[in-house]
Amino acid sequence: MKKRWIYNQPLELVRPEGSYQAALCFCMMESMTDYEDIVKHLHPEERAYYHALKFEKRIKSYLMGRFVAKQAVAALIHEGNLADIWIQSGIFTQPVVVSNQPNIQVSVSHCADFGAALAFPEAHPMGIDIEEIYQDKREVLERQITGFEAEQLKSFSAAYDTGLMLLWTAKEALSKVLKTGLMTPFQIFEISKIEVCGDYFMSYYKNFAQYKVISFTMDGYMCSIVHPMKTKLSLDVESLRNQVAYI
Numbered sequence: 001m002k003k004r005w006i007y008n009q010p011l012e013l014v015r016p017e018g019s020y021q022a023a024l025c026f027c028m029m030e031s032m033t034d035y036e037d038i039v040k041h042l043h044p045e046e047r048a049y050y051h052a053l054k055f056e057k058r059i060k061s062y063l064m065g066r067f068v069a070k071q072a073v074a075a076l077i078h079e080g081n082l083a084d085i086w087i088q089s090g091i092f093t094q095p096v097v098v099s100n101q102p103n104i105q106v107s108v109s110h111c112a113d114f115g116a117a118l119a120f121p122e123a124h125p126m127g128i129d130i131e132e133i134y135q136d137k138r139e140v141l142e143r144q145i146t147g148f149e150a151e152q153l154k155s156f157s158a159a160y161d162t163g164l165m166l167l168w169t170a171k172e173a174l175s176k177v178l179k180t181g182l183m184t185p186f187q188i189f190e191i192s193k194i195e196v197c198g199d200y201f202m203s204y205y206k207n208f209a210q211y212k213v214i215s216f217t218m219d220g221y222m223c224s225i226v227h228p229m230k231t232k233l234s235l236d237v238e239s240l241r242n243q244v245a246y247i
Contacts, residue, residue, distance in 0.1 A: 003113070004030035007244055008075045012234040013124055013227065022120040023075035024128075024225075024235075025068045026218075026244065029113045032056070038063045041070060041082035043098075064115040069095055069106045072119035077101040092179050107176050114221060127176035127226040129169040133217070135161050141168050144186045157196050162217065167191055169224035170203050170213040177211065177226050200237045218244060 006027045013020040029035055042050060046066055053059045070082040077099060079085060086098040087106065097104045103122040109129045110116065118128040131137075141164040145153075149167055156163040171189035175181055192206040200216040215224040216237045227233055 003028050004034055005244070006071060007240075008071060009235075009240065010075065013120070014232040014234065015124075015228075016230060020121050020124045021076060022118060022124070022126065023072045025072040025075065025115075025117045025119075027064070027068045027071065027115045029060075029064065029115075032060075035060050035063045038067045041067065043083055043086035045086055045088075060113075061110065064110045064113070065095070065108050065117075068110070068115040068117035069097075069108045069119075072117040073097055073099060073104060073106055076119040077104060090179075092181060094176070094179050094181075107173070109172075109176075111221065116223060118225065124228065124231070125177050127173040128224070129172040129176065130218075130221050130223045131165055131169050131172075132221050133162055133165045134220075137161075138164060141165065144168060144171070146187055146190050149191055152191070152194060156194065158201075158217075162222065163194075165222040166194070166201060166203070166215045166224065169222050170215060170226070173213060173224045173226040174205065174208060174211060198238075199241075216241075 009024045011022040011024055013022055053062060066087050069087045070085045073085050074082055088096040088098055090096045095106050095108050097106050104119060105122050106117055106119045107127045108117045111130050111132050116128055116130045118126055120126045138161060145167055153163045170191060171186045174189050188207055190206040191203050193204045195202045200214055203213045205211055210229050211226050212229050213224050213226045215222060218241060
């Protein structure tokens with residue numbers, strides 16, 4: 001995956017009773033200079049918080065999170081000035097959108113220098129998570145899966161570590177929808193079924209039947225997007241991969 005790029009894609013959320021609009025953003029940064037260029041896009045309140053940060057890891061995390069969130073929200077509400085969008089932190093540290101259009105929410109995820117965000121109307125809850133796939137995380141991830149999920153992975157069509165990361169990101173994305181974060185045992189978010197759908201996977205939850213999750217790989221990363229069960233998501237995974245590969 002090439003570095004230092006931004007990719008935005010509008011999404012249509014088709015429901016039996018109608019449709020909604022959402023926006024997806026992926027971003028990769030290359031150096032601290034790239035991060036510093038984000039500062040000009042910060043809302044005054046965000047800038048004040050940024051100047052109080054001292055450690056590079058936290059600075060990069062904060063800037064990446066705010067930038068991809070603003071990009072996704074701006075694409076959804078057609079806002080030309082990112083600095084006019086304020087991404088606050090809620091009491092559970094969840095991102096809260098303050099803009100000229102009410103009832104807009106955003107879900108954010110980042111892993112090192114790769115970030116993702118999904119903006120959507122409050123009426124249609126969603127969540128996103130991305131993580132890098134590598135074997136060093138195997139033991140940690142194995143402690144978070146149930147016996148039933150372990151059995152599913154035995155017949156999983158992709159690599160074992162890919163399956164482990166699918167389960168993790170699917171659960172993390174749902175925890176963002178529910179605003180519980182890592183404070184809730186992940187066993188509650190158990191995956192009941194994983195379907196192979198060409199270039200992506202569709203999974204379902206044992207205890208949250210009103211949601212499903214689409215998961216796909218992007219050059220060593222796993223991305224999972226949770227959305228309501230009856231929603232048809234207009235996401236072309238193959239096209240997304242191809243476009244990102246040539247940025």
